Amino acid sequence: MKKMFTLLSGLFLSFALLAADPRPVVTLTSMSNYKVVIDGKAFFSNNSQISLRNLSKGYHSVQVFEMRRGYYQQREKMVSSSSFLLKRNDIRILINRFGDVRIKEIKGLGRFERDDDDWYEKDRHADNDKDRGPGRGNDRQRF
Secondary structure (H helix, E strand, C coil), rough: CCCHHHHHHHHHHHHHHHCCCCCCEECCCCCCCCCEECEEEEHHHHHHHEEEECCCCEEEEEEEEEEEEEEEEEEEEEEEEEEEECCCEEEEEEECCCCEEEEEHHHHHHCCCCCCCCCCCCEEECCCCCCCCCCHHHHHCCC
């Protein structure tokens, strides 16, 4: 009985881990033809989402080119470029209709977590010295 329970729990756990898709996703919200270049590898926008495979952890660069047809050749114009750090978390790369790149890191592989809000991560009152109230001493902003 113990062997059967261990086998079933191991299979269930492996299926749960395989169901998670931690690959970065590029989402295009435009009808224009864009070429997305990530670390020198080109991806073309056939549909609205591109799923990236074999992308290792670390810093990566993203370049977005708008593809325009010319009379004799196809021209490409660089619209935007950015870089991001791929960690264990899920990355969503959004390219809007103007070609602007927005990179969003989703903690917990896109699932709901108990500490999902940013309430405790942000410094609500910009109290940089932490020993006084906000707006005193070194905390004042001078313009």
